[in-house]
Amino acid sequence: MNVAGDPPLPRAASLADVPVLGDLLEAVGAEGLWIATEPPLDRRRFAFHIRSFIERENHLCLVVPDEDGSLLGELTARPEGRRCAAVGLCVALRARRNGIGSTLFQACIEWARARNLSQLALKVFPHNTAARALYAKFGFVEGAPELRSIPRRNGDLWDAIPMSLAL
Ligand SMILES: CC(C)(COP(=O)(O)OP(=O)(O)OC[C@H]1O[C@@H](n2cnc3c(N)ncnc32)[C@H](O)[C@@H]1OP(=O)(O)O)[C@@H](O)C(=O)NCCC(=O)NCCS
Numbered sequence: 001m002n003v004a005g006d007p008p009l010p011r012a013a014s015l016a017d018v019p020v021l022g023d024l025l026e027a028v029g030a031e032g033l034w035i036a037t038e039p040p041l042d043r044r045r046f047a048f049h050i051r052s053f054i055e056r057e058n059h060l061c062l063v064v065p066d067e068d069g070s071l072l073g074e075l076t077a078r079p080e081g082r083r084c085a086a087v088g089l090c091v092a093l094r095a096r097r098n099g100i101g102s103t104l105f106q107a108c109i110e111w112a113r114a115r116n117l118s119q120l121a122l123k124v125f126p127h128n129t130a131a132r133a134l135y136a137k138f139g140f141v142e143g144a145p146e147l148r149s150i151p152r153r154n155g156d157l158w159d160a161i162p163m164s165l166a167l
Contacts, residue, residue, distance in 0.1 A: 007099035008072065010107045013054050013061040017071070018047050021063065024071045028090040034128050035090060038153045053078065060085070060111050064100050066092075075104040077111070077120070084119040084164075085112055101134050109138070109167065118167055123160040125150070132161070140165045 013021065022041055029037035053061035053076045060077040075089035087108060091100045112120055124131050126145060140163040148157035 007103050008064050008066075010062040010064050010073070010075070010104050013050075013063045013074070015051065015054060017063050018050055018054075019043075020069065020071050021050055021061075021074055022046050024074055024090065024092060027092065031093065034125065034131065035088070036150055050076070058115070060108060062104055062107055064091075064095075064104065066095075073100040073104055075108055077108055080121060083117050084121055085115075085117055087120050087122045096130070102137075105134070105138055109165075112167055120165045120167065121162065122164075123150075123162050126159050126161055132163075135163050135165075138165060 022043055025035070025037050025046070026039050026041040028035055029041065030039045032038070050061065053059045058079050060075070062075045063071050064073040066072045071092065072095040073089065073091040075087065077085040077087045080086040085108075089101060089104050089108075091104075108120065120140075122135070122140075123146070124135065132142075143162040143164065146160045146162060148159060150158040150160050152158060
């Protein structure tokens with residue numbers, strides 16, 4: 001990745017991106033700290049799941065491609081209730097702190113406003129200070145922590161903080 005200048009812009013994902021989307025999710029999941037996904041990724045299940053984000057008119061799947069065909073970042077959003085969308089995103093470890101998360105979020109907010117949504121919502125682990133700072137920068141507010149609500153493969157239960165942005 002060339003880090004000079006502005007961060008690369010997101011584009012809508014296509015079905016051809018599904019394998020590299022899986023690679024990115026699996027790599028970030030393997031860090032073991034930030035997202036609910038944990039390796040190994042069930043590729044068939046993932047392909048079925050992500051396909052709906054790519055194909056459904058009221059869903060969003062954005063990717064930021066790298067020059068080598070891999071992905072620097074991705075963001076998904078799906079309807080949650082009538083006028084809210086639930087968002088998830090991740091940026092490859094090698095590409096963080098270059099503005100990619102911000103460009104993904106900016107594009108998501110524009111998508112949500114164009115659809116006349118009134119809210120974006122997500123959940124974040126309390127120890128994820130980078131993500132909490134990114135969301136706070138965009139105006140998200142934190143709700144009461146949902147204690148021991150996210151199961152991990154080793155049997156642990158992690159807390160999650162719900163965050164929302166009024167549009
Ligand atoms: C959270 C994440 C998406 C941020 O993406 P990013 O591309 O690194 O973010 P940006 O470069 O656009 O940073 C935007 C702002 O976020 C905050 N931020 C990002 N990384 C940070 C860090 N390590 N520490 C503190 N603040 C941070 C800062 O406010 C930053 O603005 P600034 O650079 O002007 O100070 C990225 O760290 C990531 O993918 N982490 C692993 C997966 C994950 O946590 N996903 C979200 C699960 S809820």
